[in-house]
Amino acid sequence: MKFLLGGYAEPVERRVARLVEGHAASRIFERDAAFWGGDDARRRSVASRLGWLTLASQMQAHAGEFDAFAADVRAGFDQCVLLGMGGSSLAPEVLARIFGARRLHVVDTTDPATIADVAGRVNPARTLFFVSSKSGTTLEALTLFAFFRERVARAKGDRAGENFVAVTDAGTPLETLARDHAFRRVFINPADIGGRYSALSYFGLAPAAAAGVDVAGLLASGVAAADAARAGRSDALVLGAALGELALEGRDKLTFLVEPSLAAFGLWAEQLIAESTGKLGRGIVPVDGEPQASPRGYRHDRVFVQVRREAGENGEIDAFAGALAAEGHPVVVIDIEEPRDLGGLFFGWEFAVAVAGQALDINPFDEPNVQESKDNTRRVLEEFERTHALDPAGTQRDGALALDPAGEVLGLEPAVAKLLSAVGPRAYLAITAYVLDDDASARAFAEIRKRVLEATGAATTLGYGPRFLHSTGQLHKGGPPEGVFLQVTADDAADLPIPGYPYTFGQLKRAQAIGDLQSLHAHGRPALRVHLGADRRAGLGRLVEAVRQATAARAKG
Numbered sequence: 202m203k204f205l206l207g208g209y210a211e212p213v214e215r216r217v218a219r220l221v222e223g224h225a226a227s228r229i230f231e232r233d234a235a236f237w238g239g240d241d242a243r244r245r246s247v248a249s250r251l252g253w254l255t256l257a258s259q260m261q262a263h264a265g266e267f268d269a270f271a272a273d274v275r276a277g278f279d280q281c282v283l284l285g286m287g288g289s290s291l292a293p294e295v296l297a298r299i300f301g302a303r304r305l306h307v308v309d310t311t312d313p314a315t316i317a318d319v320a321g322r323v324n325p326a327r328t329l330f331f332v333s334s335k336s337g338t339t340l341e342a343l344t345l346f347a348f349f350r351e352r353v354a355r356a357k358g359d360r361a362g363e364n365f366v367a368v369t370d371a372g373t374p375l376e377t378l379a380r381d382h383a384f385r386r387v388f389i390n391p392a393d394i395g396g397r398y399s400a401l402s403y404f405g406l407a408p409a410a411a412a413g414v415d416v417a418g419l420l421a422s423g424v425a426a427a428d429a430a431r432a433g434r435s436d437a438l439v440l441g442a443a444l445g446e447l448a449l450e451g452r453d454k455l456t457f458l459v460e461p462s463l464a465a466f467g468l469w470a471e472q473l474i475a476e477s478t479g480k481l482g483r484g485i486v487p488v489d490g491e492p493q494a495s496p497r498g499y500r501h502d503r504v505f506v507q508v509r510r511e512a513g514e515n516g517e518i519d520a521f522a523g524a525l526a527a528e529g530h531p532v533v534v535i536d537i538e539e540p541r542d543l544g545g546l547f548f549g550w551e552f553a554v555a556v557a558g559q560a561l562d563i564n565p566f567d568e569p570n571v572q573e574s575k576d577n578t579r580r581v582l583e584e585f586e587r588t589h590a591l592d593p594a595g596t597q598r599d600g601a602l603a604l605d606p607a608g609e610v611l612g613l614e615p616a617v618a619k620l621l622s623a624v625g626p627r628a629y630l631a632i633t634a635y636v637l638d639d640d641a642s643a644r645a646f647a648e649i650r651k652r653v654l655e656a657t658g659a660a661t662t663l664g665y666g667p668r669f670l671h672s673t674g675q676l677h678k679g680g681p682p683e684g685v686f687l688q689v690t691a692d693d694a695a696d697l698p699i700p701g702y703p704y705t706f707g708q709l710k711r712a713q714a715i716g717d718l719q720s721l722h723a724h725g726r727p728a729l730r731v732h733l734g735a736d737r738r739a740g741l742g743r744l745v746e747a748v749r750q751a752t753a754a755r756a757k758g
Contacts, residue, residue, distance in 0.1 A: 202436040203534040205526040209447060216442045216560065221433050229555065230254055230431055236559060243564050250566035252393030253551055256401045257423030257544065259391070264417055267410040270386070274411040278329040278364075281411045282319060283307045284345040285333030285404075287476075287671025288396020289368070291469045292405035292547070293331075293412070296419075298465035299540050302412035309668050311341055311710040313697040314637045316348065325349070326356035329385070330365050331408050335396050337373025340575070341667060344699045344709065350382070351700045368403050395566050396671075397473045400547040418541030426545030430552045440533065441553035445560025447504045447531055448478075448485050453681065454500075454629060454660040456488040458507040458518050464490075466508055466543070470550055472672035477554045477565040479676025485557065486629055486676065486683075488660045492651040496524040500658040502627055504531045508546075511536050570679035573723070574670050577716030578709075586703050591711055601740035604730045613743060616729055618751040623685045623727040624659050631677060634689045635666040635714040636737060645741040649687075649748045656752035667713045674717070678724050686721055686728035689744070690714050691737040 206213055220226075228236045232254065234247040274281065283293055286309050294307040306319050330349050334342045346365070354361040362383035369375040370392045379387045388403040399405060401423050410416045430437045444455065455474060457467045467489030474487040488503075507522045509515045526532045537546055558565025585591045603616035624630055630653050632646055650661040664673050677684055696707035704712070714730075721728040733740025 202440065202536075204439065204443060205522075205532040205534070206443065207526065207529050207531060209443075209450060209452070209531050212450065213439075213443045213446045216446045217434065217439055220438060220442055220556070224433070225556065225559075226431055226433055226435065226438060229552070237564060238559070238562055239564060246564055246567050249393055250395045250398070252391045253395075253398040253401070253548075254427065256391070256394065257420050257427055257548060260401060260403075260406060261420045261424065264420070267406060267416045270407065271410040271413070271416075274329055275413075279304075279327040280323050281305045281329045281331065281408060282323060282349065283309075283331045283333060283408050284342050284349065285309060285331065285368075286339055286341045286668065287472060288399050289333035289335065289339070289342070289404050291472055291672070292400035293408035295465045295469045296405065296409045296414050296543065297412050299463060299543060300409075300412075300414045302409070302414055305408055305412035308345055309341070309671075310638075310665070311344070311667055311706045311713065312635075312637055312665075313693050313695060313706040313710075316345070316697055316706060317695065320349070320352060325352040325364070328353075328364060329411060331368060331411075332365060332375065332379070332384075333368040333404055333408075334373070334375050335370055335390065335399070335404070337369045337375030337378075340578075340709075342375075343378075344702060344706070346378075347700045347702065348697065348706075366407065368407055397476050398551050398566070400469065400551075401544060405547075415541050419544035422542050422544035422546075423548045426548040426552075430549070435552075437549040437552040438556055440549070441556025442560065443531070443533065444485060444504070444553060445557035448483075448557070448561060451502055451627075452504045452531060453484065454486045454488055454503045456491060456503050456505050456660065458505055458522055459489075460509050460515055460518060462510060463508055463537075466546070469547070473550060473554055475673040475676035475680070476568050476571070477558060478561060478563065479673075479680030480563050480567070480569055481679065482681060483561045483563055484676050484680030485561075486660060486662070486680070487673070488629075488662055490663065491661055492647055492654065493521065494651075494654050494658075496521070496528045496530070498655060498658055499525070499528075499530060500626070500660075501529075503660070504533070507532065507534045509534065509536055511538055568675045570720075571671070571675050573678060573720045574674060574713070574717045577719045578713045579716075581712040581715050582704060582709070585708065585712065591708055601731060601733050601743040604732060613731065614747045614750055617687075617731070617744070617747040618754065620685060620687060620727060620729040621653065621657075621748070621751045621755065624653065624657050627681075628683045628685050629660040629662060630685050630687060631673070632661065632663045632687050632689065633666055633669060633677075633717065634663065635710055636689055636691045636733065638665045641738050641741060645745050648745050652748055652752040656756045666717065667710065670713065670717060677726070678720055682725065684726055686726055688714060688718055688728060688730040689733065690730060691733035691740060692735045694735075694737075
């Protein structure tokens with residue numbers, strides 16, 4: 202690990218020295234909750250979430266179990282589908298993408314088009330479905346189970362349960378559901394591990410094993426990283442000290458530069474950083490997948506982390522990282538040799554973020570604001586059940602339109618310009634997109650991000666709903682009051698019913714968008730909803746044009 206911190210090297214070194222002198226590493230591994238300060242309630246909360254520290258070695262004892270499970274899956278199934286959200290799905294998705302494991306599909310959405318696409322690409326009788334939820338009550342996982350279970354039952358009748366595996370904590374409603382439906386397997390995860398710290402637990406490893414990922418290699422790498430972190434001064438401790446100190450110095454936009462073969466890593470790191478640090482009005486904003494600008498075009502609120510493979514094609518990103526450091530931006534360079542080293546990368550980042558949380562004087566293991574949007578969604582759905590009306594303003598006319606918090610229609614161009622005028626000197630723009638994640642959406646949002654960056658220098662983030670609610674959603678509400686939010690919705694070309702539920706996936710997704718917007722406004726965050734209408738591609742074109750006009754006018758001053 203290489204640290205190019207420029208003028209920030211001295212304050213970071215002072216913080217590292219204090220941590221070393223205070224025996225930070227040994228205190229963390231001794232599970233001394235007082236390390237993170239706070240009152241008795243915080244310490245109790247912290248103490249209940251430190252199982253990740255020895256998780257890799259604990260899971261090594263189950264190596265034979267993973268091998269046998271993988272063999273069973275290979276013998277009986279052609280493909281695997283993971284139904285889960287956030288910490289239950291991100292690590293397996295990252296592992297599958299980086300290892301090239303095409304047997305595993307991750308469904309972490311309520312978007313009906315995405316669900317229908319996966320359903321159309323797998324044979325339900327020959328597919329193993331993971332239903333993953335720490336609490337066992339995650340609405341998305343349970344509705345997805347209801348949908349896919351009906352499809353498997355059509356093919357296999359009373360034997361449908363043998364196509365399902367549950368991953369959950371002990372005593373949850375999901376464990377009961379799995380027993381009642383005669384699931385093939387139930388993996389009971391250690392209860393003292395939070396979702397975002399569960400990459401090397403059953404949540405990450407059981408789907409990875411089924412997909413053919415080298416689980417033994419991941420765990421060996423994780424154990425080695427944990428052993429290294431026990432030293433008084435490790436790379437992981439220095440990284441955490443640097444992230445915390447830089448955030449306190451105003452460098453709180455952590456921007457990833459990741460080579461293409463490792464690009465998926467940012468999905469996992471984004472949740473770890475945002476949900477762990479974004480609370481009490483503090484936090485570090487992870488910026489992943491942002492289009493590049495000139496090194497001189499970035500504001501002085503950035504720290505850049507380059508993640509690279511030593512044998513990869515790194516010339517262009519190396520040059521860019523060097524130019525950023527020359528401009529005075531702090532840069533951290535992290536090398537891995539091969540995909541199995543992700544195990545150590547996972548642990549190292551978990552440890553670093555825990556240390557950064559101590560610097561920020563927060564509990565890095567709780568998520569106090571995540572429940573808000575869930576509660577708002579529940580209220581919207583309860584109202585829908587009573588009135589059978591949901592968001593009528595969004596379907597009043599064709600074409601893209603902007604909506605204020607009360608659902609009143611605004612002029613699209615002036616509304617977008619007003620929103621972007623709220624992107625002040627330390628602000629970031631967050632695009633929260635409750636639309637299909639495909640090439641058309643990706644191109645449009647990339648152009649919006651690039652134009653905002655070039656016009657303002659501000660960081661931009663992109664999250665697809667409802668996935669981001671289980672990731673960056675905590676930061677949006679509980680973190681620094683610097684976010685400016687562009688919510689994007691659209692009519693669904695086709696919808697899907699949810700067996701046993703009084704609403705469809707499209708209606709659930711719309712309720713989640715409404716609930717999230719209500720939560721943002723309750724926290725006083727500048728937020729605008731743009732509804733793209735029935736023709737999503739045309740609506741995206743209008744939105745991009747509105748952003749072009751607004752950023753061009755801003756650039757002219």
